[in-house]
Amino acid sequence: MPENNKTIEYDALIIGGGIAGGEAALNLANVGYKVLIVEKDLSIGGKMILLSKVFPTLDCSACITTPKVSEIMRHPNITVFTSTQASNIIKKDDGTFEATITKQPRYVIAEDCTGCQLCEQACPVSVDDQFQYNLVGRKAAYIPFSIASPRIAAIDIANCTLCGACERACPTKCIDFTQTVETYSLKAKTVIIATGFQLFDPTLIPRYGYGKFKNVITAMQMERQLAPTRPFNTILRPSDGKMPDNIAYILCTGSRDKTVGNPICSQVCCMYSTKQAQLLMGALPMADITLYYLNIRAFGKGFNEFYAQAQAMGVQFTKGKVAKITEKENGNLLLRYEDINGGGVVKETEHDMVVLSVGILPNQGIAELFSNDELVLDPYNYIGQSDFLASPAQTSIKGVFVAGVASGPMDIPDSILSAGSASSDAANYIRHLNKKTVSV
Amino acid sequence: MTVVNQNLPKILVFSTEKISDPAIDMAGLLKLHYPPKVYTIVVPCSSAIKPKWILKAFEDGFDGVFIAADGTDCPYGESCVEKTSALVQNTQDKMKTKGIEPAKLRMAAICSVCSEAFVKQMKTFTEYLVNQQ
Amino acid sequence: MKHKIGVYICHCGGNISDYVDVKRVAEEMAKIEGVEISVDTIFACADSSQKQIANDIKEKGIDGIVVASCSPKLHYPTFSSVAEHAGLNKYNYVHANIREQCSWAHSDNKPKATEKAIQIVKAAIARVKESEALETIEVDSQKIIAVIGAGVAGMRAADELADLGIKVYLIEREFFVGGRIAQLDYLCSTTETGKELVTRLYEKIMDNPNITLFTGAEVIEKKGSIGNFNLKVKITPRYIKNKCKKDELLKAIEVCPVEVLDEFNFGITKRKAIYKNFPSEYPQIPTIDSKNCTRCGECEKVCSSIDFSQKEEVLDLSVGSILVATGFDPYTPKENEFGWGIDNVVTLPQFRRIINMCDDKLVYNGKKIKHIAYIYCVGSRQVDGENKYCSRYCCTATLYTSILTKNKYKDVQSYHFTRGIRTYGKQEIVYDKSSRQGDIFLQSYEDEPPMIEQKKGKTIVKINDILTNKMELEVEADLVVLVTGIEPRKDTNISEVLKIPKGRDKFYNEIHMKLRPVETVIDGVTIAGACQGPKNIMESMNSALSAAAKSYSIVNKGKLNLPPIIAVVNKETCTWCNKCLDACPYDAISKISENGKDIAFVNESVCKGCGMCLPVCESDSLELLGYTNHEIENMIKALVD
Ligand SMILES: Cc1cc2nc3c(=O)[nH]c(=O)nc-3n(C[C@H](O)[C@H](O)[C@H](O)COP(=O)(O)OP(=O)(O)OC[C@H]3O[C@@H](n4cnc5c(N)ncnc54)[C@H](O)[C@@H]3O)c2cc1C
């Protein structure tokens, strides 16, 4: 039984183990600082580890993420706590920080689990798999996904019936239902917030029928279907398991839309939709793919060329605003849209599958983690950048930095550069603190 | 170009780590196809290729050798251009004495993004070698 | 000779296995003598596979490893460090590229792709058999970094490095710092002006004793390599004494009779041969433009600070790493391109200078401006031209300019001739604001750009508009602003000296956008800011700080471990003909006498492993470690077997 409220000490606390947090951790660790990553999920890697391929180079996302992730896990200067959150972060007068770290039990002895999956086979409970964005089911005793890190089992206690099947199946006897929440008091010199984003919930736009019409899915669900660690071995439409041959994308779903409270552009959905369209052309050579868009934001290095490549491959780009989707008996979908290129007339087209290019939103509740100093947010609830021209990672609290999408929408290359900037600033902050303590 | 696969000539490409090999990689990335009997050996710089390696390739059964040279982009300095041509010249002289057609050794500068140029070179070289057969 | 070899064939989650029969490749390899293990794996780079490889090395005594997967540029470092961590020398690891150079290149021919993969892996096995354990070479590294370009990116990087305790040479070609930002007044989404930002950065730099700023300075030669670069920097004199009298200098500017077009204002105004770009510019000393100065001596008469005796100097600087932040050029339209050449057609940067210079009335060429037509994507997203890329900053910068203009001069009306507005992310708010102030938006077809023509002294913009039912529309404009994009710097001097490769868009190219985004293939040279591709200030800063961190990690220990890929001499056969001496571009080879015989000697800390000496040796007495005759010849044989 671990003793509770043990005091632990690190140079840097990194909140969030996505690509931004991971990159910042590696940068700091490589110049000799001790880093603690707290990740609320069961695996590090964030959204990126779940993606298929990445624009604009079409590199396989897993191939880039997994080696980084294993470097993080192996690094002597980095400690990773999964299923863990930080709270009650206090800035002390000497410029250092204290925080409470709360680790939820996994009900599996991490050191002993070999990831053999026998518990998974034994478990009788089946629920939606959140890592496959509910496309398929998983067990209550499960390994999050095949390239998860750590790749060990966990018990989803909310759905577990305590039948004990997994305990009996486990060859190393590592299932342990007596585990409880562990807490630690952390001392750290700097904090990096890399909490990333959540996806827009498309049920907030009822006209698109997400959740009601089976063949309306989100882009993240499509991303999973296209990924190498995909749930099926091909692209299927949910209503009848047929391969779709006429797919529509609706861009700006939940972005650039004041009616849902998100006036800004999500910066990645144009490109990820263009990417998925290209991948679909490869996977389903006969399929027609249409993107309904307002403007295509192909702004970054290689993006416009990538957009042109998709057009050349035959992806249809239609400038139009989709007003409403209705479902036909055979599961096909009718899109009513204003055809802007065609003079603004209202048109209707039929597709057998619709993908909503959902926007990205900041994670909530980050400011509340800080107890005595105010972490200022921007008007859209991203972490505010107090000197965004000269030190883009600086937040309203000195010594607290932000990396990746936590500060605003951005793609992977930009997240990595922003992590570089956060770690640079954080390293400088630590050094100045260290100097001060020496001179005191 | 229509070349029957069975009789495809075997081409050995010497590419360079920093300049031409990335271009050959990019050809793959862009799925620009070229004849499948093209094999590469990567060296640091195109002016580091020994004539005896090239002769050995012909001896062992390669039909053609292509040097994907650094050209003026060479990270080790511009003298690469002149040194690579010198070694090509030297090798071709040796090929002549051995009765190997000197044109079976080709060289072209392939910059780090010259993937299309590379593919074109492979296609025309293959075509040439087929006609020689 | 290795005889317990481990071979791992990666599916790459389908990227390889969709075209190559990886199981068959693994089976074929298992038959080869000396191969102990040959298996396929879904992701060789995944943590679990890495662990398996490490376990095989430790438990099964594997003495050589081949991983057949993606390009070595991606994962050579990954697997060689797996080998190293497991206790195997990393040079007993060989990487076989069966993705970029096989499965993808031949995705049109699956059987042949499989055959080729078999040959490639066979060759890798042949090579690993001959591989030798090599130890890295430790060299001292200069704890000094050269930052080239003192725009915002360069200045911020210099500041960061100096703060980290590193000595920095900040080398700026112009006589003033700040780069493009100095030319901008108001900046989007902030109350700080470009000048204020430059001032803030400049003051920090001047405060830091670790930084030496050179202005009028250009790198003309680079020798050496990572850890120990030797740069020759040419310093053009300012012809003004360092301790100068300000009011006398103002007088000097007044009396100078030479007038030339002012590049800082993009040629819309004139300046003298002795000049400052604007009053509060840094360093706050004017300069004499020697190209245009006639040496008439008028300035000398009124100012004691002028010093024509100053001479051009060439400095030798030794540095451990080079950070390049040379920025961009605004695109210059071609004759007649979108009406370029008509007197009321200007570029966006010029227009920004015009607003800066007009106080309460917007006047250009003596004419009051009311209707402004902005033509987007000039020099970017070209259908026919070479610039296929989007310049990223300009949609936002233009909309912001239009808001600025409206705030300053209430009665202007802006028309935006766009190709689809790209105000990505939070910049969307700028788009929204400009729409709400009554700006009018029109959008052309990709292949049918708007036309600018003159009719009876009026400038007319014509467009076939997507947004209004494909109507042909005409707008009469008092001023046409061409929204010119960003281009790589025109002068190629620095790229020739440093040999930094460029991408398809002709900007400097990083090694890998996601894995090594600020490094170039020239070891020790990093890139930051807009020289790498279009970026706004925040994005430039992020890359500047990332590049600073990278360059820092190269020099901070004062020691570097370099790859042991160097040339070695066979003392038996060498007869010292001195051909290799001439071939070596690094002067790494010298003559020594051993046992009464003259032979060649390679200085291992100077040798860079290019191998240029190999082919010139008549007696074949030189070998490059890692590329020995045995290794290469075995590979050649395996490829045709
Ligand atoms: C469908 C889709 C496709 C995409 N495709 C591409 C592409 O092809 N190319 C590209 O460049 N970009 C793409 N992106 C964008 C890319 O996903 C992001 O740029 C990237 O994931 C951002 O990384 P991050 O680390 O900032 O955030 P995240 O990936 O969101 O990581 C944040 C991490 O923090 C954790 N966390 C959150 N809150 C807390 C807390 N309070 N305590 C502890 N941990 C916490 C989360 O669990 C998560 O692991 C795509 C995005 C989507 C939605």
Ligand SMILES: Cc1cc2nc3c(=O)[nH]c(=O)nc-3n(C[C@H](O)[C@H](O)[C@H](O)COP(=O)(O)OP(=O)(O)OC[C@H]3O[C@@H](n4cnc5c(N)ncnc54)[C@H](O)[C@@H]3O)c2cc1C
């Ligand atoms: C009209 C316009 C409006 C803009 N508005 C905004 C805005 O509102 N907000 C925003 O964020 N961004 C804006 N930008 C973008 C911004 O200008 C760039 O992000 C920024 O200038 C990039 O900085 P940099 O340091 O990389 O390059 P630069 O500013 O180009 O600086 C490069 C420096 O390197 C020097 N140099 C070049 N070659 C050499 C050499 N061989 N040797 C030595 N020195 C050399 C140059 O003289 C220069 O000083 C705007 C750009 C334009 C054109």
Ligand code: SF4
């Ligand atoms: S990136 Fe494209 S789809 Fe996403 S919000 Fe912006 S404009 Fe809409």
Ligand code: SF4
């Ligand atoms: S940012 Fe806008 S104006 Fe600039 S090139 Fe891109 S689309 Fe055109």
